Amino acid sequence: MADDGRAKRLKPSEDGGAVIFERERRIAELESEIAQLRIRTLAANQEVTQLRGRNAELKSENDRLRRRGQAEGNHDVLPVVMTATVDLSCIDSGVIAQISSFLGTARELLNLALTCKSFGWRRTMSTLNWSLIEEVARQAVCSRATDDEMGCLPQYFRGTATWLSILHRHEHLLMFDVLLGICIEHRNGDKTAVCATGDLMCSTAISSSYVMKSGAHFAEFLITGRPCIGIVRPMPGLEAGAYQKDFSFYYSSLYPDFLAQRSDDWGNSDVHACDFCCYDGTMSFTNWDDYEIDNEWEGKESCQSGDTVGLLLNLDEGTLTVYRNNRRLGVMMDGLSGPYCWFVSLVKHQTSTDAVSIKRGILRD
Structure with missing residues (x-):
């Protein structure tokens, strides 16, 4: 057949109608999806417009509140408004x-x-x-x-x-609430810590509000210098203002004052004051008629600044045990009965100044 130069018309295939139908259906779906996207875009634009308006309102309110704060002399603090409450019942x-x-x-x-x-x-x-x-x-x-x-x-x-x-x-179970003598004060206002203030003059601090009458009690004393640490009978009638010089429970001139405070609950023990000397580890005690110093007790050991001296008073057993930096030195006194309080005696020496802080200890034995 001769070519007459005209474009030949192709014969459609048998499934050509189905292809056209599927194409038109897909076009319709896309047009519907585009329409939905346009609707969503319009809604989003409206929401953005609303948010911008709300943001402008908040900025305006914020400026107004800041101007109020400036008028009241406070440039930083804004008023707080409670928006909800909770019914605790x-x-x-x-x-x-x-x-x-x-x-x-x-x-x-x-x-x-x-x-x-x-x-x-x-x-x-x-x-x-x-x-x-x-x-x-x-x-x-x-x-x-x-x-x-x-x-x-x-x-x-x-x-x-x-x-x-x-x-x-x-x-605040342990604190030095009674100071006796003129040369002693609380350190930085802390009643758990005391220090000496006068040269070569002895003064005493007592934890008088913690009266130990039974059971076991353990206290730790962080020391500076060479203080003496021990137990003494509670004597609420002692007037701190009456002792404006140096003071010690071993001054014989003061024994009548101490014995005048005696009560029936002191019991049969004649140990009314007993202490451990951190300087040389000796032990002293008195019945306020005389006193003794024991240089040979089993746990004699000197201490130094920065050490922690622990005292365990066990009134069920009638013993007072000494520890140094959590290490047991030994039983310093036995035969104890009746009530006692913790006390420390301090002196300001030429080369050092005594200071002590007290806290409840945790026995680790």
């Missing part, structure tokens, strides 16, 4: 008590009690006779204090002693 008190117990200290619990009445006021709908904070404080005292320490703490009595005050007392 809907929460189990045991859960709140458990959470509150992690605060730890009496001061933190007091601050919590002052935040709202749900914490600090007496819970009238509860079987407890005290506030939620009082219950947390009671649990803290009972879980932390040993039986022997409980005997040295104030007893709870409504109107006289609160559990919060008892917890605070337990946190």
Whole structure:
């Protein structure tokens, strides 16, 4: 057949109609998807416009609040607005008590009690006779204090002693609350630490509010210089202001003052004061008629600045044991009975100044 120069017309295949149909269907789907995307884009543009408007409103409010702060003389602090409250009555008190117990200290619990009445006021709908904070404080005292320490703490009595005050007392169980003699002071206002202030004049500090009557008690003394550390009878009638010179429990001129403080609970022991000398490790004791120095007791050992001297008073066994840097030196005195308090005697020497800090010890034997 001759080529007449015209384009030949191809014969469509048998499935050509199906291909065309599928193509048109796909085109329709794409056009629908494009339409949906256009709708979404329009909605997104509207949302962006709204957010921009809200952002402009917030900026305007922020500027207004800053101008108010500047007018009031405060350029940094913006007012705080409470937008929601929590009804604590809907929460189990045991859960709140458990959470509150992690605060730890009496001061933190007091601050919590002052935040709202749900914490600090007496819970009238509860079987407890005290506030939620009082219950947390009671649990803290009972879980932390040993039986022997409980005997040295104030007893709870409504109107006289609160559990919060008892917890605070337990946190400050050991402190030098009585200073006797003119040449001694608390170090930097800390009642757990004292230092000598006068040359070659002896003064004494007593932890008089911690009276040990039974059981075992362990205290640690971080020393500077060469102080003497020991136990003495509680004598609440001694007036610190009456001793404005040097002072020692071994001054014979003061024995009548000490014996005038005697009470029936002192018991049969004639050891009224007993101490360990950090300078040479000797032990001294007195019945306030005479005194003795033991240079040969089993644990005699000198100490130096920076050492920690531990004293373990076991009134069940009637013994006083000495430790140096957690190492047991030995039993310094036995036959003890009746109440005692911790005390330290300090002197300012020509080459050093005595200083001591006290804390509750943890026996590691």
